[in-house]
Amino acid sequence: MDQTPHRLSSSRTLWELLESRARLGPDRPLFLQDDRVLTLGAFRARAERVAAGLHGMGVRPGTVVAWQLPTRIETALLSFALARLGAVQTPLIPFLRDREVGFALRESKAEYFAVPGVWRGFDHTEMARRLGARGVFEAYDDLPEGDPAVLPAPPADGTDVRWIHWTSGTTSDPKGVLHTDRSLIAGGSCLAHALRPTAADVGSIAFPYAHIGGPDYTVMLLLYGFPAVLFERFAMPEALEGYRAHGVTIAGGSTAFYSMFLAEQRKRPDTPVVPSLRLLAGGGAPKPPELYHAVVREMGVRLTHGYGMTEVPMITMGDPDDSAENLATTEGRPPEGMEIRIVDGEVRLRGEAVCRGYLDPAQTAEAFDEEGFLRTGDLGRLTGTGHLVLTGRLKDVIIRKGENISAKEIEDLLHRHPDIADVAVIGLPDADRGELVCAVAEQPPGARELTLDALTSHLRAEGLSVHKLPERLEVVDALPRGETLRKVLKYKLRERYSGTVK
Structure with missing residues (x-):
């Protein structure tokens, strides 16, 4: 069984990975949300029915489908149904509005757009119509379903571009980042093999499933055969009830999540905030060393932090058994197959988890150097043990x-x-x-x-x-x-x- 995750990580496509894991344990839970439990076998079967429903709407291999949905079981089902069809999916964070959504729909040439209707007081359907989006349908509770007998064979090639994720676009228009099933499996494998979860663990997805971390984390669940609790809305202390009820053992998301857990722990220092919790893990933002030490000291759990971005969902990850010094001051080490090169202080990357580039060919040409390394814009150095230390951003250097x-x-x-x-x-x-x-x-x-x-x-x-x-x-x-x-x-x-x- 120890080798199973490594064999599964050689899956060519995300659908093949799901089928392989479902065969090994169809009755094991995959997603938990509120009082709902969906097993691997049920998830696979329903995702195929949803794929048939989408096929009946006209979605075919290569069709571009945008979706802007919250973190729900239905969102994961829709995403894997699209993966079963071999469609090109472009997830959008639910909090984006007209400017960013309109840009993404135009640039991706999306033929369909799945929305949640009115969610958290905002009418996404009305926005979609206002933007002139094509093929708008609501997919919050109800998903289209049909007879899987109508479906073509699942995609066999995991190296075709089937994902368009979007960078944050904080100072200009977002960039459409091109990923394949294989690049997402490679990124999720890095996370999974670094954290070394077991089938007894219970994870959690408290961030938007539309984030690059959505498929990244789901790959880890499928590789190691353990479930995760989905949080449609994450807010403290309200979310703690869900963590406790489901016995979550692995939580996190980013530095801000560590801080929120720590703040709750400090309200009752002598009582574990989540008794079952053994590990906080995440990435996506710098981690101050003092925060690491405070979490370990006051919460009594391990903390491992990693380094990733939309273009490369997982680059390095801390090892839970590493030294406290390395866990506090570095981003961990890269997995096999991820090459890191430091050029004039900048971190550059090459490997299977690296995206194929951007929707705009000019942006792709600018982002990669002559040897095919992605320019990250991050500054860093490698230690003698191969750990990566990030020292800032090229654009975050103050020149005084x-x-x-x-x-x-x-x-x-x-x-x-x-x-x-x-x-x-x-x-x-x-x-x-x-x-x-x-x-x-x-x-x-x-x-x-x-x-x-x-x-x-x-x-x-x-x-x-x-x-x-x-x-x-x-x-x-x-x-x-x-x-x-x-x-x-x-x-x-x-x-x-x-x-x-x-």
Whole structure:
């Protein structure tokens, strides 16, 4: 049985992976949501009926189908039904609105668009009609079904582009990222083999299933044969009931999720917030070392953090049995088959999990170097043991009086300050210095008033060079965050403060 996950990871397509796992344990649960349980066998059978229903609507191999749906069992069913047909699917995060959705529909040339109707007070069907979307149908509770006898053979080639995922588009139009079944299986395999779950585990998907992490995480479930709880809406402390009721053992999503669990734990320090929990895992945003130590110390669970992006869903992942130093200060090591090269400080990647490029050929040409390595825009270094340390973003380097300053270095030190709950460091235009260093901080409840003098005194005590000290401090109730993995949106902070002088 130990070799089963590795054999399954050689599956050519996602549908083949599902069929293989369903044959091994058809009665084992795959998805749990509220009081619903869907087994592997039932999931496979119903996904095939939904594929037949979609076929009856006119969806064929290669048909582009967009969907903007919340994290639900029905969403996973629709996605695998499209995989069974060999359609090209383009998932959209449910929180996107007219500008981003309209752009994605036009660029992908979507022929069908599945929406949830009215969800969380917003009418997605009306937006779709307003945008002139084709083939609009609602797929929240009810999915089209039919007789699987009408279906063509499942796709056999996992190297065709069948996925168009979208980058966040924080400062310009989003990019359509092209993936294959094989690239998604490779990414999910990295996550799965690094975390080494067992069939006794219970995972959780508390982020949008439309995120690249949706198929990534589902691949892990299928490789190791364990279920996950789906959360249509994640909010603390309300979500804790679901974690406890289903006995979740592996939770997480990103750095913000770790912080939310830790905040709940601190309300009752002597009682485990989720008694069954043994591991927090995730990626998608920088992890301050102090947060790692606080989670392990106060929650009594392991924490492993990884590095991924829409273009490469999983690049490196921490090993639960690694040293505390490596787990706190690195992003883990890459799996076999992922090549990492550092060029002028930039992390570049080549391997099966790397996307095929972008919908726009010009963007593809710009993103890959002459040897086929993807330029990530992230700065980092490899240690002697092969662990990756990220040091910032190419666009997140502050240039003050000609000197490069890493925003991440300052942020990691500020996370150790007792009166700071979270912080973002940005560069702001300055006539004399080129850029000045500005720290924007959230404070925890009951904290003392934070001043610039107190902040710089802390950084001096931590040994930070004088030329890197912030010259400006802004205290906010909440940092602006994205809706998917709750990453801080620094561009919004730059927009807010670039035009003001202090």
